[in-house]
Amino acid sequence: MSAFDPFEDFGDTEEIAPRLGDADAAVRRLAVIDLAETASPEVLPHLLAAVSDGDASVRLQVAIVLADFDTVEAAAGLCTLVADADATVAQAAADSLAELKDAAAAAAILPLVAHDSAFVRAAGFRGLRALRAPVALGAALAAMRDENADVRAEALGVVAYLKLEETLPSLIAATRDAGAAVRAVAVNALSFTSQLAAASAVVAALQDASWQVRAAAAESLGRIGHVSAVDGLVAGLADDFWQVRQKCLNALGKLKAQPAARQIAALLASDMPSLRKEAAAALGEIADPATRDALMGHISDADPDVRKTVRWALTRIG
Known part of the structure; x- marks a missing residue:
């Protein structure tokens, strides 16, 4: 058996595409992978034809590789797969749909948000979110009254991104x-x-x-x-x-909330190094001289990240 060659030439589209008609599902699945590996736009029609393959493992592979083709056509194929009877295929398609960035794909995805399946509706809104498509706003606002919490959350994501x-x-x-x-x-x-x-x-x-x-x-x-x-x-x-x-510590630091300095300093005594570090960082942002002594008490803290943050905070105070 020969060693695997990562640079092996799997052939061009004309050589690979016929394998999509092979009787063996494993051969068809590998053909999908090989077509995607060519990274050629001309393979997309063949991949889209495989959306209706009778074997779930083949459809799953198509759902995965279509994420690499950021086109309206790829979005349409994924919209079909997101309603697949196989839950694994449907989830992979939903994940790939969320990877698309071409705003033109919104028109293909939008019908999903009216689907009978809550999973499909949620996947549709998830796919629309990153596209920041104003055309989706009306449907997203309406879906904030959906009976399904996942759908409401994904619809809200669309509204939030706008x-x-x-x-x-x-x-x-x-x-x-x-x-x-x-x-x-x-x-x-x-x-x-x-x-x-x-x-x-x-x-x-x-x-x-x-x-x-x-x-x-x-x-x-x-x-x-x-x-x-x-x-x-x-x-x-x-x-x-x-x-x-x-x-809360992080937010108070960003707000430079000097009136909260004493309460923040109290958390320098926390058993958790992450909280001590965050408290020191917040005090550094606030830079209140009144907290210098509290910080000095931890300049030899057992945790190196805390010690480093304490020293930084003290330089901020001066």
Whole structure:
């Protein structure tokens, strides 16, 4: 048996394409791989013909390789596969659909959002999100009332990527959605604006029942940069989940919230090195001379990353 040669010439399209008609599914699947390896646009019609192959392993391979062909035609093929009866094929097609960047593909994807299957509707919105296609806005806003939380979350992602001030009421309303995943997307989405109404909605999310939503809210507030968030973020330093406390520390540092310096310094005594490091970083951003002694107490911290951050913070204070 000869050794595998990664530079072996698998042939041109005319030589490979006939293998798609072979009786053996394994041969057909390898033909799909070989066609994709040519990276030639002329193989696309052959790959699209294989979308209807009778074997799921072949269709799965097609769903994977079509992500490399960022065209409207490839999007159409993936739209067929995302409704495949085989769940693995459908998931691969949904993942590939989300990789497309050609805005012209939006027209091919948009019909998916009206499909009977919640999975297909969600995949459609996920594919539309990165395209930032205004044509999808109406359908996305309507789908924020969908019965399925995954669909609502993906639709909200479409709205969020467009970053339109006119959608603020819908985004704010979504921070109160029944689904935690939807609420998390909503509070992240609101970070594109510094309007007080948006900041207030995200501050309120710091009290959410889900720690993931609280963490997302803290991170978003760091990007919004509104001083009205300081009190809520300080309260979040006592959250039961360290992930939330860490995000609150980071946000307070970005806000340079000097009134919170004492509460931040208290977390230098945390058992978790990651929290001590984040507290030191926040104090460095705030650069309040009153915290110098607290930082000096950790200049020989057991964790090297903490020591490094403490030294940086002290240079910021001067």
